[in-house]
Amino acid sequence: MTIVLGVLEEGLIYAIMALGVYITYKILDFPDLSVDGTFPMGAAVTAMLILKGVDPVVTLVLAFLGGAAAGCVTGFIHVKMKVRDLLSGIIVMTALYSINLRIAGKSNVPIFSKETIFENEWLTNHVPEALDPYVVTIILLIIVVICKILLDLYMQTRSGYLLRAVGDNDTLVTSLAKDKGMVKIIGLAIANGFAALAGCVYCQQKGFFEISMGTGTMVIGLANVIIGTKLLKKFGAVKATTAVIVGSIVYKACVSLAIALGMGASDLKLITSVLFLGILVFSNMQDGRGKTHA
Amino acid sequence: MKKSVKVMMMAAAMMALAGCSSNKAPETTAAPAETTAAATTGETTAAQAEETTTMPEGVAEIVDGTFTVGIGQFAEHGSLDNCRTGFLQGLADEGIVEGKNLTVLYENAQADGGTASQIMDNFLAKKADVICAIATPIAQSAYSAAKKDGVPVIYTAVTDPVLAELAGADGTPVGEITGTSDKLPVEKQLEMIRKMLPDAKKIGIMYSTSEINSVSAIEEYKAAAGNYGFEIVESGISTTADIPLAADNLLGKVDCLNNLTDNTVVSSLPLILDKAAKKNIPVFGSEVEQVKIGCLAAVGLDYVKLGEQTGKMAAKVLKGEKKASEMNFEVIEEAAFYGNNKVAENLGVEIPAELADSAAGLFDEITVK
Amino acid sequence: MLELNHIGKYYNAGTVNEMCLFDDFSLTIQDGEFVSVVGSNGSGKTSMLNIICGSIPLDAGSIKIGGKDITRMPEYQRQRRIGRVYQNPAMGTCPSMTILENMALADNKGKPFNLLPGTNRQRIDFYREQLHFLGLGLEDKLEVKVGVLSGGQRQAMALLMSTMTPIEFLILDEHTAALDPKTADIIMELTDKVVREKHLTTIMVTHNLRFAVEYGNRLLMMHQGNAIIDKCGAEKAEIKIESILDKFNEISIECGN
Numbered sequence: 001m002t003i004v005l006g007v008l009e010e011g012l013i014y015a016i017m018a019l020g021v022y023i024t025y026k027i028l029d030f031p032d033l034s035v036d037g038t039f040p041m042g043a044a045v046t047a048m049l050i051l052k053g054v055d056p057v058v059t060l061v062l063a064f065l066g067g068a069a070a071g072c073v074t075g076f077i078h079v080k081m082k083v084r085d086l087l088s089g090i091i092v093m094t095a096l097y098s099i100n101l102r103i104a105g106k107s108n109v110p111i112f113s114k115e116t117i118f119e120n121e122w123l124t125n126h127v128p129e130a131l132d133p134y135v136v137t138i139i140l141l142i143i144v145v146i147c148k149i150l151l152d153l154y155m156q157t158r159s160g161y162l163l164r165a166v167g168d169n170d171t172l173v174t175s176l177a178k179d180k181g182m183v184k185i186i187g188l189a190i191a192n193g194f195a196a197l198a199g200c201v202y203c204q205q206k207g208f209f210e211i212s213m214g215t216g217t218m219v220i221g222l223a224n225v226i227i228g229t230k231l232l233k234k235f236g237a238v239k240a241t242t243a244v245i246v247g248s249i250v251y252k253a254c255v256s257l258a259i260a261l262g263m264g265a266s267d268l269k270l271i272t273s274v275l276f277l278g279i280l281v282f283s284n285m286q287d288g289r290g291k292t293h294a
Numbered sequence: 295m296k297k298s299v300k301v302m303m304m305a306a307a308m309m310a311l312a313g314c315s316s317n318k319a320p321e322t323t324a325a326p327a328e329t330t331a332a333a334t335t336g337e338t339t340a341a342q343a344e345e346t347t348t349m350p351e352g353v354a355e356i357v358d359g360t361f362t363v364g365i366g367q368f369a370e371h372g373s374l375d376n377c378r379t380g381f382l383q384g385l386a387d388e389g390i391v392e393g394k395n396l397t398v399l400y401e402n403a404q405a406d407g408g409t410a411s412q413i414m415d416n417f418l419a420k421k422a423d424v425i426c427a428i429a430t431p432i433a434q435s436a437y438s439a440a441k442k443d444g445v446p447v448i449y450t451a452v453t454d455p456v457l458a459e460l461a462g463a464d465g466t467p468v469g470e471i472t473g474t475s476d477k478l479p480v481e482k483q484l485e486m487i488r489k490m491l492p493d494a495k496k497i498g499i500m501y502s503t504s505e506i507n508s509v510s511a512i513e514e515y516k517a518a519a520g521n522y523g524f525e526i527v528e529s530g531i532s533t534t535a536d537i538p539l540a541a542d543n544l545l546g547k548v549d550c551l552n553n554l555t556d557n558t559v560v561s562s563l564p565l566i567l568d569k570a571a572k573k574n575i576p577v578f579g580s581e582v583e584q585v586k587i588g589c590l591a592a593v594g595l596d597y598v599k600l601g602e603q604t605g606k607m608a609a610k611v612l613k614g615e616k617k618a619s620e621m622n623f624e625v626i627e628e629a630a631f632y633g634n635n636k637v638a639e640n641l642g643v644e645i646p647a648e649l650a651d652s653a654a655g656l657f658d659e660i661t662v663k
Numbered sequence: 664m665l666e667l668n669h670i671g672k673y674y675n676a677g678t679v680n681e682m683c684l685f686d687d688f689s690l691t692i693q694d695g696e697f698v699s700v701v702g703s704n705g706s707g708k709t710s711m712l713n714i715i716c717g718s719i720p721l722d723a724g725s726i727k728i729g730g731k732d733i734t735r736m737p738e739y740q741r742q743r744r745i746g747r748v749y750q751n752p753a754m755g756t757c758p759s760m761t762i763l764e765n766m767a768l769a770d771n772k773g774k775p776f777n778l779l780p781g782t783n784r785q786r787i788d789f790y791r792e793q794l795h796f797l798g799l800g801l802e803d804k805l806e807v808k809v810g811v812l813s814g815g816q817r818q819a820m821a822l823l824m825s826t827m828t829p830i831e832f833l834i835l836d837e838h839t840a841a842l843d844p845k846t847a848d849i850i851m852e853l854t855d856k857v858v859r860e861k862h863l864t865t866i867m868v869t870h871n872l873r874f875a876v877e878y879g880n881r882l883l884m885m886h887q888g889n890a891i892i893d894k895c896g897a898e899k900a901e902i903k904i905e906s907i908l909d910k911f912n913e914i915s916i917e918c919g920n
Contacts, residue, residue, distance in 0.1 A: 002443065006415030010408070097532060101503055108506035110434060110459035112468060133442060154778075161760070161768050161781040168757040175755070175825060176772045177743035206411060207438040208459070210431050211504040213407040220408070252412070259401065259409075259416045268409060 005137055007256045011249030012140040013202050014220055016147055018228070020194030021221030022244045023151075026229065027167040028187045033089030033218050034074040035195040037096025038067040040214035042199025044104040047111050047209035056117045060143075060200055067196020068189040070096060075185030089218075100211060107211040116204035136205060143201060147194065148241045154190075163187050195221075216269075223276050224248040230283040357389040361424075361612050364399040364417030366410065366436060368429035369557055372583040373476075376597035377428050377450050377604070384605015390612060403432055405557070414439035424448055424608050427473075430458050430507060437471050446611050446618035449473030450604040451597070453507035453555075455623045465622040472621045474604045478555065478580055479629035480514045482593040484522045486631065487578055489646050490591060491550055496525050498548035500540055500566070502558040503530040511554050537562045541569045551577040553584055563587065564662075576641050582632045588660045590643065591633040596654070600626050630654030664729060665692040665832065665864070670714060671723030672888075684710055685888040688724075692881075694831075696895070697858055697865045699875035701907065702885030703915065708868040711885070712836050715866070717741045728831065743773050746825030746863075748818070750837040755821025758810030762801055762820070765809050766790040769824035793823055797853060815846035819853060826857050833858065835867040839874065847871070851878065872904050882907075886914050 017039055024032035042063040049059045070092060078088035101107060115121065118136050127135055154160045166173045166183040173180040195217065203209050228247020232238045258271050365381065367374050378400070382392055390396050399417055403410040410432045417425050418439060425440055425447045427433040433449035437460060440447050450473050455461040460471055487497065499515060501508035512528055519526045529544045531537055537559070544551065551570055553559065559566070567588040570577045579589030582596060603624060610616045632655045633645045650656060670688040675681050684707055692698055702708050713719045715726065717738035725734045733741055748755055756765050767782040770790070787805070794802040797819045801812075809817060818838060826833060835854065839847035851874050858865050869875050875882055882899050884892035884907065892910060894902055 001419075003415055003419035006412065006419070006439070010412060010415075097504075106506055106509055107504045108430065108434075108458065110457075112434075112437065112459040136442075156781050157778045158771055158774075158776040158781050159778055161764060161771075162776045164760060164764075165757045165768060168759050169754065171749070171754045172757055172768070174739045175742050175747055176768060177739055178776060179737070179739045205438070206407075206435060208434045210407050210434070212405065212431075215406065216408075255409075256412055256416065259412055260419070268404075268406075 001133075003256060003260065005133065007253045008137050008249060009140060009205065010256075011252040012137070012144045012245070013198055013205065014224060014252065015144050015198075015245040015248035016201060017195045017198035017217060018221045018224035018244045018248045019147055019151055019241060020191035020198075021218065022225045022240065023163070023187050023191040023194075025222060025225055026240065027164060028184060028191075029167050030078075030085045030184070030188070031089065031218075032071075032074065032188060032191060033086065034070060034092040034096070034188075034192055035089075035221060036214045036217045037093040037100065038070045038192040038195040038214075039199040039202070039217040040100050040209070040211060041070060041096055041103070042067055042196030043203035043209040043213060044100045044109070044199075045196070046200040046203045047104055047109040050111050050114045050116065050204075051109070056115060056120065056204060059204075060117070060197060063200035064193040064197045067199075068193035070196070071189040071192030072185055074192065075181075075188040078188075079181035079184055097211070100214075104209050104211070108208060110208040111203070112207040116207070117201075118205055140201065140205075144245060147197070148245060151190075151194075151241055152239060159186070219272075220251065223272060224251050226276065227251050227279055230279050233283070355389050356391060356394055357613060358395075360395050360397070361390055362397045362399065362420065362422045363424050363426055363608065363612075364414075364420070364422035365401070365426045366413045366417065366428065366432050367400070367402045368410065368427075368432040369405040370402055371557055371560070373555060373560075373581055373597045374428050374451055376583070377601040378426075380598035380601020380603075381426055381428075381450065381605040381608070382601075383598070384602035384607075385609050385612075386605075387602065388606055388609030388613070390609055407431055407435065410435040411439055418443055418445060424611055426450070426604070426608060433460055433471075433473070434458060437469065440471075441469050444470060447471040447473075448604055448608045448611065448618065449623075450600060451476045452623075453477050454510055457506070457510060461623050467619045467621065467623070470618045472607060472618045472623050474600055474607070475623055475625045476555065476595055476597070476600055477625055478511055478514075478595075479593055480511070480518050481521075482629050483552070483578065483580070484515070484518055484524060486591065486593045486649065487524070487550065487552065488522045489649060490643060491576065494524070494549035496527050496548040496550075498527045498529065498544040498551045499554065500529045500531060500537070500544060500551070500559050501554055501556045503532055505556050505558065508554050508556040508559075515552070531558065534558055534562055537565060538569075541566050545570060545573050545575055548575070550575060553577060553579050553589060555580050560584065563589075571640065574641060576637075576643060579632075582630075582655060585632040585634050585655070586657055586661045588637055589634065590637045590641065591631065591645065591649070593629050593631050595626055596630060632656070634660065636660050664694055664727075665690075665715065666727040667691070667711075667715070667724065668727070669724040670721060670726075672710065672714065672719070673722050676722065683888065685714075685724075688888055690883075690890065692864065692866065694864050695862060696881050697879035698867065698881045698883060699879040700866065700868045700883045700885060701870070701872060701875045702883075703911070706885040707888045708885050709836060712747075712834055712866065712868060715741075715832075716745060716747060716834060744831040745834055746830040746832070747834040747836065748821050748825050748838040750840045752814040752817040752821060752841060755824060756809045756817050759808060761806050761808055762794070762812075763787070763790065763805040765820065765824060766793070766827070769827045772828045793827065794820075796856075797823060813846075815842050815850060818842060818846075818850050822850065822854060822857060826861055826863065831864060833863040833865040835865065835869075837868050837870060840870060847874075854878075872907050876902055876904050876907065884910060 024030045045063045045066045046059045049062060050056060074088050074092045077083050077091060078085055118139055123135060162173060162178060162183050166180050170180040173183055224247040225244050227250055228243035229240060232243040232246060254275055258268060365378055367378060392398050399420055399422060401413040403413055414436050425436050425445055427436040427447055427449045428451050430452045433452050436447045452458055452475055455475055456463055461467055499512060501512055516526050527548050529540045531540050563584060567577055576590040579585050579592035581592060581594035585592050607621060611618050631649050631653045633653055634657045636659050638645050667690045670685045672684040673681060700708050714721060725732055728744060763782060770786060791802040799816055799819055839850050842850060855878055880899055881895035882902060883890045
C-alpha cells in the first residue's frame with residue numbers, strides 16, 4: 001500500500017508539470033528545456049515564501065506566476081530575439097540555476113518545521129485519523145484535477161483556440177491578424193507556470209528545496225506525455241490532459257517497479273529510455289505508419 | 295485496451311531483462327549485497343587494514359531476531375561508500391550481522407532527488423525496520439517519507455543536521471531521526487596548514503554552489519582563516535565542466551588549495567591535482583581518500599569510523615534499547631592527521647615531525663585511481 | 664484602393680549574387696477590381712503578394728491601403744484587412760481542430776482572443792448556412808476534424824474562413840494549383856461566387872491561363888518584376904488564351920529557353 005501511495009504521490013506531482021510539457025511539446029511543438037529550471041524555481045519560491053510566513057496555499061499561486069514569468073522570458077528570447085527554440089530553453093534553464101540559488105539563498109532549504117498544504121493545523125483538526133495515510137494523495141488529486149479542468153476550460157476559450165491553432169498552423173494565426181509570437185509566449189508562460197506549480201507542491205510535500213531537483217524534469221515530462229497519449233490513444237473519448245496524468249502515474253509506477261525489482265539507480269535512466277523507445281516503436285507499429293512527432 | 299495491456303507487459307518484460315543483466319539479484323538478500331559492497335570498497339578496506347583488522351570483528355554475540363535495514367546512499371563516492379562499510383561493521387559489532395540476522399536493502403540514488411524519494415517508498419514498502427540515509431539530500435527525503443509510517447531514520451555524512459532541519463538548534467532530533475555529522479574540523483585543518491606552510495597567505499577553495507555543505511564550510515573557513523593569518527579565496531562552480539577554468543584561475547592567485555568534501559570537486563580531484571602539481575602548488579584534502587590520491591595532507595574524518603559510530607546508533611534502535619528520537623546526533627570525536635610523503639617530496643615540502651608523529655596514516659605513494 | 668509605389672526588392676544586395684526582383688515597380692488596384700496575375704516562375708507574382716501582405720520586407724518604396732501607409736506595419740496587423748488563401752490547402756485551416764472550431768476561429772478575426780468561450784453557440788446556425796453555401800455537405804460534419812477532409816474541401820473552407828469577416832482585400836496565391844482539375848474548377852467557381860457576393864477587391868495569382876482569362880476584370884502578366892500586360896474592363900474581356908500564350912512564348916524565347 002505504501003508503494004502504491006508513493007507512486008500516486010510522485011506521479012500526481014509530476015503530472016502537474018507534465019500538463020505544462022503537454023502544452024509546449026504537443027501543442028506548440030516546442031521542446032522547452034526551461035522546465036528544468038522552472039520546476040526548482042517553483043520550489044525555491046515556495047521555500048522562501050513559507051519561511052517568510054506566507055500562507056502555503058498562496059504560494060501555489062505565486063509559484064505559478066513566477067514560473068509563468070520565466071516562461072515569458074523563454075518565449076521572448078525565442079520570438080523577439082529569434083533564438084532557436086531548444087537554445088532559448090537552454091539559456092533560460094542555465095540562467096535559472098543561478099536565479100534559483102539567489103531566490104533560495106542557498107542550495108538546500110528545509111521547511112520541515114513549517115506548515116504546508118499537506119501538514120497544517122486545519123488538517124490535523126479536521127481530518128479523521130483513519131484517513132491520515134491518504135491525506136497527501138487526496139490533496140494532490142484535488143490539485144491535479146483542478147489544474148486539469150482549468151487547462152481544459154482554457155483550451156475551449158478564444159485564447160485557447162488560438163494556442164491550439166499556433167501549434168497546428170501558425171500561418172493561420174497570422175491570417176487571423178494575431179501575432180503568433182505572442183501566442184507562443186502565452187503558451188510557454190502557462191507551461192512553465194505548471195512546472196513551477198509542480199515544484200511548489202513537490203517542495204511542500206518533501207519538506208525541502210534542493211537545487212539539483214530540476215535535473216531531467218523535461219525528460220520526465222516528455223516521457224509522461226508520450227506514454228500517456230500513446231497508451232490511451234485507442235480511447236478516443238479520453239482527453240489528452242487525462243492521458244497525460246495517467247502517463248505520469250504509469251511512468252512513476254515503472255520506475256518504482258524497477259527499483260523494487262532491485263535495479264540500481266544507475267540503470268534507471270537506461271530503463272527509462274528503453275521504455276520510452278519501446279512505447280514509441282510499439283505505438284508506431286500499431287499505427288502501421290512511421291509518422292510520429294518525436 | 296488490449297494494446298495498452300500489451301505495452302505494459304512489454305515494459306515489464308524489458309525491465310525484467312534489464313534486471314537480469316544487472317549484477318544485483320532482484321531480491322537483494324544479504325549475500326549478494328555484501329559482495330557488491332565489498333567489491334566497490336574492496337580497495338579501501340584493504341588499504342585501511344591496519345585500522346580495521348584491529349577491530350574485534352565477529353566477537354559480539356549474534357542478537358536474537360531478524361532485522362531489515364534499508365541503506366539509501368545519495369551518490370557513488372569514496373567517502374560515502376566508506377560510511378556504508380563502516381555502518382555495517384558498526385551493526386556487526388553490536389551483534390547484528392548481515393547474512394545472519396540482518397537483511398540489507400541497498401540503493402544508490404545517483405545524485406537524483408526524485409529517485410531518492412522513490413527509494414525511500416520502496417524501503418517502506420519492504421518493511422525496513424530502520425532506514426540508513428547517507429548524505430544530506432537523501433536524509434531529508436528519508437525523513438519526509440518515513441515520518442508518516444514512524445520508521446526510524448539514522449543518517450550519516452550530514453554536515454549540518456541543524457541547518458538541514460533534521461535536528462533542533464540544541465541538537466535534539468525533530469522526530470524519529472538521528473545520526474552522525476561529518477562536519478569538517480576547520481580549525482584543526484587551518485592549524486595544520488599553518489604548520490606545514492609557515493609562509494602561505496592565501497588559501498584557494500573550490501566548491502560547487504549547489505552543495506549546501508560546501509557553502510556552509512566556506513563560511514566557516516572564512517570566519518576562522520583570520521585567526522591563522524590566512525585569507526580565503528573562493529571559487530564557486532556549478533558543473534564539472536567549470537572545473538578546469540576555475541582551477542587555472544584559482545591557481546594563479548593562491549599559495550595553496552584546500553579541498554572540501556564537495557562531491558563535484560572531489561570527483562574531479564585528479565585533474566585539479568595535476569594542474570596544481572605543474573605549478574608546484576600544494577593541495578590539502580579533507581579526508582584520507584583524498585590524501586591517498588595525491589593531496590599533500592589532511593586533518594580529516596575517517597568515514598569508516600563515522601559509519602561505525604552510526605551503525606552502533608542504529609543497533610540501539612533495532613535492539614529497542616533507545617528510540618531514535620531519544621538520541622541527539624553525534625559528531626566524530628577526533629580528527630586525525632593524514633599525510634603523503636611522496637607528494638611532500640615532489641613539492642619539496644617537509645611534513646613537520648610533530649604532525650608526522652601523530653599521524654593516523656602516512657602514505658609513501660600516490661594511488662592512481 | 665491599394666497602391667504600390669516605386670517598390671524595390673533585391674536579394675543578396677551588395678554581393679556578386681545580387682538579384683533584382685523589383686526595381687521601381689508601381690501598381691494601383693482600385694476598389695472592386697478582380698485582378699488575375701499570370702507570369703512565369705520567378706517573375707515576381709508571389710513576391711508581390713508577399714510584399715503586399717508584409718511576409719517579406721521591402722528595400723525601397725511604399726505601400727498604401729485606402730491612402731494609409733502600411734509599409735512598416737507588421738504582417739499580422741495587415742491581415743486584419745486582408746484575407747489570404749494559399750496554394751497549400753493545409754495553410755488555411757487547423758487540421759487538429761474541428762470544422763466548427765475552425766469556423767469559430769475565423770469568425771473571431773479582428774476581435775480580442777480573450778477568455779470568452781471559443782465557440783459562440785448562437786453562431787452555429789450561421790456557420791451551417793455558410794458551409795451550406797459551399798455545397799460540399801460540410802454543414803453536417805461540424806464535429807469532424809479538418810485534418811481528415813480532402814484538399815478540395817479544406818481549400819473551400821480556407822476560402823470561406825478568409826472571407827468570413829469584413830475584409831478589404833482577398834489575396835489568392837495560386838489557390839487552385841494543388842487541386843485536381845475538377846476540384847480546381849469547383850473552387851474557382853466558388854471563389855467567383857464569394858467575390859461577387861461580398862464585393863471583394865481581389866488579387867489572384869494563377870498558372871491557369873483559362874482561369875485568368877475567364878475570371879476577373881483585370882489581367883496582369885508579370886515578367887522580370889514588371890507588368891508587361893495590364894488590361895482591364897472591356898480590353899480584358901476581349902483577351903483570348905492564345906494571345907497570352909503567344910506572349911508567354913515570346914518572353915520565354917527572350918530568356919533563352
